[in-house]
Amino acid sequence: MTTETAIDVFEENRPLLTGVAYRMLGRVADAEDVVQDAWLRWSRADRAEVREPRAYLVRVTTRLALDRLRQVKSRGEAYVGPWLPEPYTTDFGDTVPDTADRALLADSVSVAVLVVLESLSPLERAVFVLREAFGYPYAEIAELLDRGEPAVRQLAARARRHVEERRPRYDVDPAQRRKLTERFLAAATEGDLDGLMSLLAPDARLVGDSGGKAKAPVRVLFSADKVGRFLAGVASKNLLPGMTHRFIEVNGGVAVLVLSEGRPDTLFQLGITDGAISAVYIIRNPDKLRVLTNSM
Numbered sequence: 001m002t003t004e005t006a007i008d009v010f011e012e013n014r015p016l017l018t019g020v021a022y023r024m025l026g027r028v029a030d031a032e033d034v035v036q037d038a039w040l041r042w043s044r045a046d047r048a049e050v051r052e053p054r055a056y057l058v059r060v061t062t063r064l065a066l067d068r069l070r071q072v073k074s075r076g077e078a079y080v081g082p083w084l085p086e087p088y089t090t091d092f093g094d095t096v097p098d099t100a101d102r103a104l105l106a107d108s109v110s111v112a113v114l115v116v117l118e119s120l121s122p123l124e125r126a127v128f129v130l131r132e133a134f135g136y137p138y139a140e141i142a143e144l145l146d147r148g149e150p151a152v153r154q155l156a157a158r159a160r161r162h163v164e165e166r167r168p169r170y171d172v173d174p175a176q177r178r179k180l181t182e183r184f185l186a187a188a189t190e191g192d193l194d195g196l197m198s199l200l201a202p203d204a205r206l207v208g209d210s211g212g213k214a215k216a217p218v219r220v221l222f223s224a225d226k227v228g229r230f231l232a233g234v235a236s237k238n239l240l241p242g243m244t245h246r247f248i249e250v251n252g253g254v255a256v257l258v259l260s261e262g263r264p265d266t267l268f269q270l271g272i273t274d275g276a277i278s279a280v281y282i283i284r285n286p287d288k289l290r291v292l293t294n295s296m
Contacts, residue, residue, distance in 0.1 A: 024065040026085035080212030085114040087250040108133035128159040191235030200224035201276035211285035264289040
C-alpha cells in the first residue's frame, strides 16, 4: 500500500472514526485528538500486515478513546453545574440515505443518549457504541477489545438496560421539531410567558450547561412554570448586544445558535414528547461553543 493510498483509506474512514470517538467521549476536541493519534498509528504501521484496514482503524480508535475516557474518569474532574455533551454538527447528507439508518445514527448521537452514556463504565460505553450505533457483531467487538464474546454480550446487555431505563423518550419527526423550535424561539425572544406555557409539557425541564463560565442555572429546572418564567425573565433583561440567531443541525436534530455581535453565545435544543416541549437543553460554556465557530 503506497503512502497516497494509505491517506485515501484513512480519509475514507475518518467520518466513522470520528463518530466512534465522539460517541465514546462526548467531546469534539477530544474525538479529533483521538482520530489524529489514530492517523499517527496508521502512518507508522506495517500496512502490509493489515488485512482489513477499516477494522484496524476502528480498533485503534476505540482503544485510544477508551484510554482517554479512563483518564477522564480517574481524574474525577468536578464540573460546575449540569453537564451536556459538546455540540456535534451532524449533516448526514447523502451518506446515509436509508431513513431507518439515519434515525438510528441520529438517536445514537442525541444529547439525551450521550448524557446517559456518561454514567456507563468506559468498557460498557465502548461496547454500546460499537453495537448499538454501528451494528458491529459481538464477535467482532470482542476481537476489537480483546475480550471474550460472552463477556462482551454481558457488557452490551447491561449497558443497553441502563440506557433504556434512563433515557428520555422524544419524538423525532424533523418537521415537528423545526416547527416547535421556531414557535419556542419566537415566544422566548419576546418574553411571552403565555406562549411558552402553551408549548411546554407540565413536567418540562431545563438543563443549562455553562461550566461556571457564563450565566446559566446551576441546577436543572423542573416544571413548565419554572422553565417558562426563567426564559421569560431572561428575555426581559435583553442581555445580549447585537443578538442574532441561526438554525443548525447538531446531535441529530435542529438547534438554534444564538450569536452576540457575530460570536456564538448560546445554543439551545429541544426535546419533544407527544407534541409538547419536555426538555430544553442550553449550552453557554464558551469552550463547548467554540467548535461551532468553524461551521459558521
